[in-house]
Amino acid sequence: MPDTTKDRKAHLLDRLKRAILTQGMRPGADLDEAQLCADSGLSRTPLREVLRELAGLGYVELRTNRGARVSEMSHTTLRDFFLAAPMIYGAILRLAALNAAPAQIEAIKAAQEDFRAALHRGSTTDRTLANNRFHEITGEMAGNIYLLPSFHRLLIDHARISMTFYRPVTPAMVENVSEASQQHDAIIAAIAARDEATAAQLAEDHWNLSRNQIESFVMPAGMDQPLGTLPRSTSA
Amino acid sequence: MPDTTKDRKAHLLDRLKRAILTQGMRPGADLDEAQLCADSGLSRTPLREVLRELAGLGYVELRTNRGARVSEMSHTTLRDFFLAAPMIYGAILRLAALNAAPAQIEAIKAAQEDFRAALHRGSTTDRTLANNRFHEITGEMAGNIYLLPSFHRLLIDHARISMTFYRPVTPAMVENVSEASQQHDAIIAAIAARDEATAAQLAEDHWNLSRNQIESFVMPAGMDQPLGTLPRSTSA
DNA sequence: AAAATACATATTGCATACATTTTGTAAATC
DNA sequence: GATTTACAAAATGTATGCAATATGTATTTT
Numbered sequence: 001m002p003d004t005t006k007d008r009k010a011h012l013l014d015r016l017k018r019a020i021l022t023q024g025m026r027p028g029a030d031l032d033e034a035q036l037c038a039d040s041g042l043s044r045t046p047l048r049e050v051l052r053e054l055a056g057l058g059y060v061e062l063r064t065n066r067g068a069r070v071s072e073m074s075h076t077t078l079r080d081f082f083l084a085a086p087m088i089y090g091a092i093l094r095l096a097a098l099n100a101a102p103a104q105i106e107a108i109k110a111a112q113e114d115f116r117a118a119l120h121r122g123s124t125t126d127r128t129l130a131n132n133r134f135h136e137i138t139g140e141m142a143g144n145i146y147l148l149p150s151f152h153r154l155l156i157d158h159a160r161i162s163m164t165f166y167r168p169v170t171p172a173m174v175e176n177v178s179e180a181s182q183q184h185d186a187i188i189a190a191i192a193a194r195d196e197a198t199a200a201q202l203a204e205d206h207w208n209l210s211r212n213q214i215e216s217f218v219m220p221a222g223m224d225q226p227l228g229t230l231p232r233s234t235s236a
Numbered sequence: 237m238p239d240t241t242k243d244r245k246a247h248l249l250d251r252l253k254r255a256i257l258t259q260g261m262r263p264g265a266d267l268d269e270a271q272l273c274a275d276s277g278l279s280r281t282p283l284r285e286v287l288r289e290l291a292g293l294g295y296v297e298l299r300t301n302r303g304a305r306v307s308e309m310s311h312t313t314l315r316d317f318f319l320a321a322p323m324i325y326g327a328i329l330r331l332a333a334l335n336a337a338p339a340q341i342e343a344i345k346a347a348q349e350d351f352r353a354a355l356h357r358g359s360t361t362d363r364t365l366a367n368n369r370f371h372e373i374t375g376e377m378a379g380n381i382y383l384l385p386s387f388h389r390l391l392i393d394h395a396r397i398s399m400t401f402y403r404p405v406t407p408a409m410v411e412n413v414s415e416a417s418q419q420h421d422a423i424i425a426a427i428a429a430r431d432e433a434t435a436a437q438l439a440e441d442h443w444n445l446s447r448n449q450i451e452s453f454v455m456p457a458g459m460d461q462p463l464g465t466l467p468r469s470t471s472a
Numbered sequence: 473a474a475a476a477t478a479c480a481t482a483t484t485g486c487a488t489a490c491a492t493t494t495t496g497t498a499a500a501t502c
Numbered sequence: 503g504a505t506t507t508a509c510a511a512a513a514t515g516t517a518t519g520c521a522a523t524a525t526g527t528a529t530t531t532t
Contacts, residue, residue: 005492005516006300033484043517045281048485049288056292058385064242065484065523077381083331084382091323145313146320146393149294149385157382241486241522269513279487284515301493301514 005046012040013050020059020070021132021159022125031060031068058153073157078218081157082211088151090203095142097191097199105192108137112184119181127166127177132159134184141191158210165213176213183209241282248276249286256295256306257368257395258361267296267304294389309393314454317393318447324387326439331378333427333435341428344373348420355417363402363413368395370420377427394446401449412449419445 019025037047051068054060060068100108115130122130132155139151168174183206190198255261273283287304290296296304336344351366358366368391375387404410419442426434 034482044484045516045518049284049515052285052288052292056288067484080380080382084327084380087323087327088382088386091320095319144316144320146316146324146386146389149389150324150382151386153382153385280514281486281488285485303514 005042008041009046009050012036012042012047013053015040016050016054017059018125018129020054021156022128023160023163024125025070027070027073027160029070031070033067058156071156073160077157078161081154081161084150085154085158085211086204086207088147088154089207090200091147092138092142092144092151093187093191093199093203094196095144095147096138097194097196099143100141100191100194104137104141105188108134108141108188108191111137112181112188115184116181119177124163124167128159128163131162131166131180138187138191161214161217162210164217173213176209180206180209241278244277245282245286248272248278248283249289251276252286252290253295254361254365256290257392258364259396259399260361261306263306263309263396265306267306269303294392307392309396313393314397317390317397320386321390321394321447322440322443324383324390325443326436327380327383328374328378328387329423329427329435329439330432331380331383332374333430333432335379336377336427336430340373340377341424344370344377344424344427347373348417348424351420352417355413360399360403364395364399367398367402367416374423374427397450397453398446400453409449412445416442416445 016025016031025031031051033044033047033051036042037044040047042050051060051062055062055068058071061071062068111130111134115127115134118126118130135155135158139148139155142148142151165173166177168177183202187199187202187206190202252261252267261267267287269280269283269287272278273280276283278286287296287298291298291304294307297307298304347366347370351363351370354362354366371391371394375384375391378384378387401409402413404413419438423435423438423442426438
């Protein structure tokens with residue numbers, strides 16, 4: 001295995017994507033060129049091309065003369081997210097049901113198997129990445145070049161947000177995650193049946209479930225504990 | 237005027253955007269690095285960064301080891317366009333009506349003045365660019381970071397398509413263009429009044445007008461002339 | 473002592489030489 | 503004569519040294 005430069009670039013691209021999606025690199029974190037060069041084995045020119053590609057995809061933001069940072073997530077971006085997500089997700093699943101190729105249906109079945117496995121035995125990042133992969137495939141199925149850019153940006157931040165609730169700590173959260181998995185199965189069935197209307201309805205259901213999870217994280221139930229104590233200890 | 241490298245990069249970026257939007261550079265056309273270096277005064281490193289930025293915005297496509305070309309437009313992309321445009325345009329104008337800042341309303345009024353002037357005295361490219369600018373501002377007003385990437389891609393191809401009908405050759409086309417301008421005025425009024433519902437309706441109307449123009453170009457009326465002759469001579 | 477300024481250091485941006493890949497052309501083979 | 507193969511030319515990708523910009527620190531000034 002020669003390990004060409006092209007491979008190293010693809011590797012680094014993938015590694016940074018995963019790290020950002022799973023919050024291994026937090027929103028706003030600085031990316032040090034010298035550091036990344038060192039542990040990727042790339043020189044600065046191709047490294048900077050990788051950063052520019054990530055910027056184009058929405059993973060990072062480039063500030064002239066001040067390096068790259070991981071894209072921010074604020075309360076305003078969360079509001080934008082809530083407005084855009086249901087519309088785009090609905091359109092993507094509609095088109096996926098209309099256009100999915102047989103090979104893609106096989107691919108999404110495999111992705112769903114991975115997701116299910118991650119729910120049973122995987123880590124939080126495994127679950128987030130498997131779920132992300134599932135939805136990426138629906139985007140490929142829809143195949144609309146005008147919708148994909150926005151769809152991908154939504155998926156990035158959806159993954160980062162969902163990292164918080166793919167670490168289920170209450171029975172209710174476990175139940176939610178299980179329901180999400182069942183919805184995935186229904187989505188696959190609707191796509192395989194070319195059932196556009198059902199796919200759109202499932203998109204709405206799936207979004208509502210996710211929205212509830214997000215809301216319960218952003219606006220958790222009021223604490224009925226004395227101040228200075230958290231209602232539940234989180235590991236580390 | 238020092239004319240720094242940063243200025244030259246911005247200049248080239250703008251020049252290439254305009255050329256692509258106005259079909260000065262045709263879809264599929266190759267971009268020669270050496271040539272661009274020569275007439276932009278940039279060396280290859282910053283030039284390639286410009287190309288990567290254009291790729292991220294959807295103006296060009298990069299093929300490894302084979303250079304950049306202007307993004308293609310085919311019948312499949314046109315189909316995607318017809319599906320995505322009404323949805324995205326509607327959402328953008330809705331949000332624009334909700335969120336527009338006073339300074340932005342002044343900006344779009346100025347843009348509309350430019351557009352009107354271009355209709356009277358300007359060239360086809362002037363009209364296309366002025367129209368493009370008008371709609372760019374609606375995107376800035378909406379300000380939803382998840383919708384903007386798709387919106388911008390739509391605007392790119394909308395500009396390229398509209399170059400064909402901003403060179404009006406029949407009285408009916410002149411009438412259409414005039415109606416588009418009136419719709420712009422109504423859009424501005426709805427936004428200034430924060431009238432979300434009207435803005436959404438106008439988005440639909442404006443799209444329908446544009447769609448009809450596109451359709452009459454893609455599927456023109458049958459020729460009742462002998463073969464070998466075009467029904468109407470176009471200048472150059 | 474607080475603020476401002478000058479300087480040193482670190483980081484980013486650019487230019488150019490070199491390596492690799494592609495592509496066009498001509499010779500050779502069948 | 504058509505196809506294949508070898509080679510040459512051109513274009514793309516990468517590495518690195520140098521320039522420009524930003525940042526932190528120490529010194530000076532009030």
